[in-house]
Amino acid sequence: MKYYLLKTEPQTFSWQTLKEMPAQTTIWExxxxxxxxxxxxxMKKGDLxxxxxxxxxxxxxxxxxxxxxxxxxxPFAFDSRSKYYDGKSDPQNPRxxxxxxxxxEEFVTPVTREQLKEIPELAGMExxxxxxxLSVQPVSEREFSIIRKLGAKxxx
DNA sequence: GCCAACGTTGGC
DNA sequence: GCCAACGTTGGC
Numbered sequence: 602m603k604y605y606l607l608k609t610e611p612q613t614f615s616w617q618t619l620k621e622m623p624a625q626t627t628i629w630e631x632x633x634x635x636x637x638x639x640x641x642x643x644m645k646k647g648d649l650x651x652x653x654x655x656x657x658x659x660x661x662x663x664x665x666x667x668x669x670x671x672x673x674x675x676p677f678a679f680d681s682r683s684k685y686y687d688g689k690s691d692p693q694n695p696r697x698x699x700x701x702x703x704x705x706e707e708f709v710t711p712v713t714r715e716q717l718k719e720i721p722e723l724a725g726m727e728x729x730x731x732x733x734x735l736s737v738q739p740v741s742e743r744e745f746s747i748i749r750k751l752g753a754k755x756x757x
Numbered sequence: 758g759c760c761a762a763c764g765t766t767g768g769c
Numbered sequence: 770g771c772c773a774a775c776g777t778t779g780g781c
Contacts, residue, residue: 608766610767635776655768656766656768658768660767732767732773732774733766733775734765
């Protein structure tokens with residue numbers, strides 16, 4: 602099993618919205634960066650992802666989602682009305698992919714970026730690197746387990 | 758293939 | 770709102 606982190610701006614797609622989705626499941630679409638795309642394609646059913654809210658104060662991880670459908674062509678890339686439309690993506694040879702994820706675990710206490718920065722073992726995390734913009738990124742088992750424990754702890 | 762210009766991301 | 774970091778575009 603592998604671990605990842607998925608970034609989303611709450612104004613685009615929030616944890617709350619996910620909770621209200623049927624079966625608390627959503628397509629993870631709109632990834633338009635090749636490196637992020639490659640991580641999406643590497644995901645296997647059952648892999649777990651930290652759900653990260655970027656571009657908001659505070660930045661938090663409210664919980665964990667799991668991959669319930671492995672990578673398939675991102676339908677939004679072919680929809681000319683979508684902001685994620687990419688005319689250069691050929692349906693016969695799709696350029697962009699999506700996965701489906703389902704809410705797996707809601708943290709008792711959302712984990713904040715501030716908290717993460719205080720933990721020496723997390724200093725190497727991609728998320729915390731200056732200028733990191735990768736919206737889909739791998740997380741080590743160790744990092745994942747530390748963050749999961751933080752979230753499970755009542756009172757932060 | 759280089760690289761300047763430009764647009765976007767995202768923490769602060 | 771600022772701006773550094775980064776990815777992409779396109780002229781040459």
